[in-house]
Amino acid sequence: MIDPEEIKIAIASGKGGTGKTLIATNLFYSLYTNGNSTTLIDCDAEEPNAKIFFNGELNKTIPVTQKVPFIDVDRCTFCGKCHEYCSYNAIFILPPVKIIQVMEDLCHGCGACLIACKEGAITEKDVLLGNVNSYRINPLARLVEGRTGIGIFSPVPVIKAALKEGRTDQITIMDAPPGTSCPFIQTVVSADYVILVTEPTPFGLSDLKQSVETLRIMNKTFGVIINRSGIGNLDVYNYLRDENIDLLLEIPYDRMIASLYSSGILIAQKTISWQEQLLAMMNTIKAYHASSCYQR
Amino acid sequence: MKIAITSQGNSLESLIDQRFGRCAYFVVYDTESRAMEYIPNPNREVEEGAGPASVQLVASRNISKIISGEFGMKIKPLLDSLNIQMIVVKNPNKTIHEIIEMLNH
Numbered sequence: 029m030i031d032p033e034e035i036k037i038a039i040a041s042g043k044g045g046t047g048k049t050l051i052a053t054n055l056f057y058s059l060y061t062n063g064n065s066t067t068l069i070d071c072d073a074e075e076p077n078a079k080i081f082f083n084g085e086l087n088k089t090i091p092v093t094q095k096v097p098f099i100d101v102d103r104c105t106f107c108g109k110c111h112e113y114c115s116y117n118a119i120f121i122l123p124p125v126k127i128i129q130v131m132e133d134l135c136h137g138c139g140a141c142l143i144a145c146k147e148g149a150i151t152e153k154d155v156l157l158g159n160v161n162s163y164r165i166n167p168l169a170r171l172v173e174g175r176t177g178i179g180i181f182s183p184v185p186v187i188k189a190a191l192k193e194g195r196t197d198q199i200t201i202m203d204a205p206p207g208t209s210c211p212f213i214q215t216v217v218s219a220d221y222v223i224l225v226t227e228p229t230p231f232g233l234s235d236l237k238q239s240v241e242t243l244r245i246m247n248k249t250f251g252v253i254i255n256r257s258g259i260g261n262l263d264v265y266n267y268l269r270d271e272n273i274d275l276l277l278e279i280p281y282d283r284m285i286a287s288l289y290s291s292g293i294l295i296a297q298k299t300i301s302w303q304e305q306l307l308a309m310m311n312t313i314k315a316y317h318a319s320s321c322y323q324r
Numbered sequence: 325m326k327i328a329i330t331s332q333g334n335s336l337e338s339l340i341d342q343r344f345g346r347c348a349y350f351v352v353y354d355t356e357s358r359a360m361e362y363i364p365n366p367n368r369e370v371e372e373g374a375g376p377a378s379v380q381l382v383a384s385r386n387i388s389k390i391i392s393g394e395f396g397m398k399i400k401p402l403l404d405s406l407n408i409q410m411i412v413v414k415n416p417n418k419t420i421h422e423i424i425e426m427l428n429h
Contacts, residue, residue, distance in 0.1 A: 117373025120402060122383055127406070133398055134373045 035317050036200040038071075038219035042235025044206035046225045047255035047279070048072075050289055051306075052203035053081045054296040058303040059199060059310065060169035061296075069194040071215040072205040073158065073174030073183035080292050084163035084171055092174075092189045093154040094137040097130050103149035104128055110141035110150060133181055158186040160193045170194070187214045208235075208242045216243065220320075221313050222250040223276065228260035233267060240273065249316060253309075256281040276309050325355045328382040329423055330392040334362040336421040340413055342393025345374035351420050352385050355427060361385075375399040383408065391423060 039052045049072070056068040056078075070078040097110070097119070106123040118134035119141060121127070132155060142150050158176040165171055174190030176183040183205065191214075194200060204215040216222050222243055226236040236252070243250050251274035254264060258281040268275050279285070288295050296302040330347035331338045341347035346368050352361040363385075367377040375396045382390060389409045393416065403410055413423065 117367075117370065117377040120376045120380055122380065122406075124384070129402070129405075131373065131376050131398060131402075134376065 033199070033314075034197050035314060036202065036218055036220050037313060038202040038204050038216045038222045039225060040204035040212060040216055040222055040239060041206060041225045042208055042237075042239040043226065043232050046227050046232060047253070048206070048225050049078055049203055050255070050285075050295075051223065051225055051253060052201050053078050054294055054302060055306045055310065056169070056171075056201050057081075057294050058296045058306040059201075060166065061303065062307060063168070065168045065196075065198040066201065067170045067172060067194050067196045067198065068201045068203065069190055070171070070173040070203045071187045071190060071211070072203055073176045073186040073190065073211070074205060076173045076175050078203055079161075079163065079171060079173055081294050082163070082165050082171055084165040086161060087164050088160075088162040088193075090160045090162075090189065090193060092157045092160060092186045094135070094157050094185060095139065095152040096132050096135045096137060096155050097141045097150045098153045099128055099130060100149045100151070101126075101128060103147050105147055105149075107147075109144040109146070113140040113144035115140070158183070160186065160190045162193055170196075183211050184214050187211055191215070191218060208238045212239075213242070213246075216248060217246065219248065220317050222248050223253055223313075224250055225253045225255055226264060227256045228254055228258075228262070228264045230260070230263065232260070233264045236264065237267070240271065249320065251276040251313070253277045253279065255279045276312065277305060325389070326385060326387040327353050327355065327389045327391060327427065328385070328387045329353060329420055330390075331362070331420050334364070336419065336424075338420050339416065340391070340393060340418050340420065340423060342416050344390070344392040344395050344399070345376075345378045347378075347392065350378075350382055352382070352387060353424055353427070373398075376402060379403060379406070379408075 039048050041048050059066040070076040108121055111119045111121045116134045116136055118131045120129045157180050161173045163171040172190050172194035174186040176186045202215050205211040224239050226232040253276050257278040329351040330341040330344055331349040331351045332341045334349050347365050350363040367374040375398050379399050379402050383406055391411045395410050
């Protein structure tokens with residue numbers, strides 16, 4: 029049987045800037061402050077920022093690399109097989125003028141070109157995609173961050189490495205990247221429960237719908253937090269009611285929250301009621317998770 | 325000298341295609357013989373790497389210049405190394421005929 033205490037929660041949204049990191053960092057803080065062993069994984073690997081809110085000691089940095097082909101032009105016969113095998117147009121070849129070039133940005137590291145080459149002209153080299161940094165915040169809390177290198181096209185391999193490094197048998201909070209494309213999918217796929225953070229605006233609703241549709245296809249359990257309530261209109265509320273989606277929490281549009289957040293201060297540290305609200309929400313989520321564990 | 329022009333269709337009255345890698349057709353025009361060739365772009369719908377694949381296609385026709393609305397980041401160094409000049413025509417209402425007229429004057 030699955031231990032209901034061992035829960036992985038992804039915090040996601042379609043729209044950017046709705047408050048994913050606000051929720052992830054404050055929930056993380058509230059959990060470890062109240063005696064729960066917790067790991068926060070910042071999966072927004074293109075611009076990780078959860079670490080800003082915590083003092084912690086960096087105890088591990090793991091480089092994330094990918095194999096790309098290296099072509100020995102002297103051995104190459106310009107037969108074009110490697111280009112033919114490549115599904116990503118990552119090998120540029122002009123046989124008449126004897127030009128062959130690897131487009132490293134397009135390479136997925138599948139290794140098909142190595143199999144294609146009968147001349148032994150292709151070997152592999154490592155290209156650095158980014159790093160995974162692991163911080164010890166205190167004896168109960170660990171923060172793992174994926175950080176993609178500048179100019180790297182996809183953060184997905186770095187997110188995968190961060191999730192692997194953050195693997196634990198206790199509570200895991202995953203701060204997901206915005207959108208509903210590959211980086212989002214990679215983050216939520218391992219989650220037991222997904223918290224979608226939105227705002228009551230047309231843009232918030234439009235992207236919430238996309239996230240909901242994606243999570244339903246993935247067969248994920250989820251609930252919604254409405255941040256900045258009081259602005260916009262009631263369309264998000266009507267949508268949640270019509271679709272029978274749980275509203276976990278509402279956070280008012282409040283200058284104090286924005287002000288503290290922009291100074292890198294955790295609201296849950298200043299306001300005990302925030303801790304209580306987030307822990308109560310956590311208990312609701314745990315109860316869902318426990319009931320789904322018993323059903324299995 | 326041969327020049328490639330990105331085109332939305334396969335006639336002289338077609339408009340320039342503003343995209344390079346995913347244009348509908350390449351028009352290869354020979355300034356000496358005034359011969360023209362229309363090549364449907366097989367890379368129009370590829371998932372990734374339309375730019376380099378299209379460079380490979382037109383470079384294999386021995387062209388020295390490409391005329392298009394814009395060029396992506398990945399192909400600029402590639403075209404530099406092949407000594408192929410990029411010419412940007414920002415006016416989307418120009419026809420292939422008009423562009424060729426410009427080349428001939």
